[in-house]
Amino acid sequence: MKTVILTSGPRGSGKTTYVNSIRKENPEVIVISRDEILLELYGTIYLKRYWEKGSHIFVWNRIREILESLSEKSSYKVILDYWNKTFEDREQIINKLRDLGAERIICWKFVVSLDACLSLFSQKDDICGSEKYFSKKNFYDFYRDMEEINNNGFDFVETIDPFQRAIPNFPLI
Secondary structure: OEEEEEEEOOOOOOHHHHHHHHHHHOOOOEEEEHHHHHHHHHOOOOOOOOOOOOHHHHHHHHHHHHHHHOOOOOOEEEEEEOOOOOHHHHHHHHHHHHHOOOOEEEEEEEOOOHHHHHHHHHOOOOOOOHHHHOOHHHHHHHHHHHOOHHHOOOOEEEEEOOOOOOOOOOOOO
């Protein structure tokens, strides 16, 4: 089965750290990281006008290229570590993934406290003025929008506590 897991959680909730631990322990899993693509294309993950300059289109083109390169396989396991704040963001991503051949789309919903999120975010070594890129409003807005996640069209939603060591339902469902 062609399975894609989309990470979903507020900035600084431990998504990338968690995904990287899975990548290390499960080399057969393909990880597609928005941040890694931005670094590849622009040398930074922080673009002042990411959406206005169309950079997101170049990122999706790269994601599409990767998934199309897997299209001949009868099955694959991909983790897509990609920022998605709103219901609409997730719905668009799900539709694009289905169009690219994903048969099962799972959401890993990261749930952390505000204190933990702020702590994790402040530990990132690649941030450029964290106050600029993270706020309490961002955190609360994310979780307000997250209430609708079960209605987004995922085949399964798994709640993730990034501080737990066990990986739920892994290998992938």
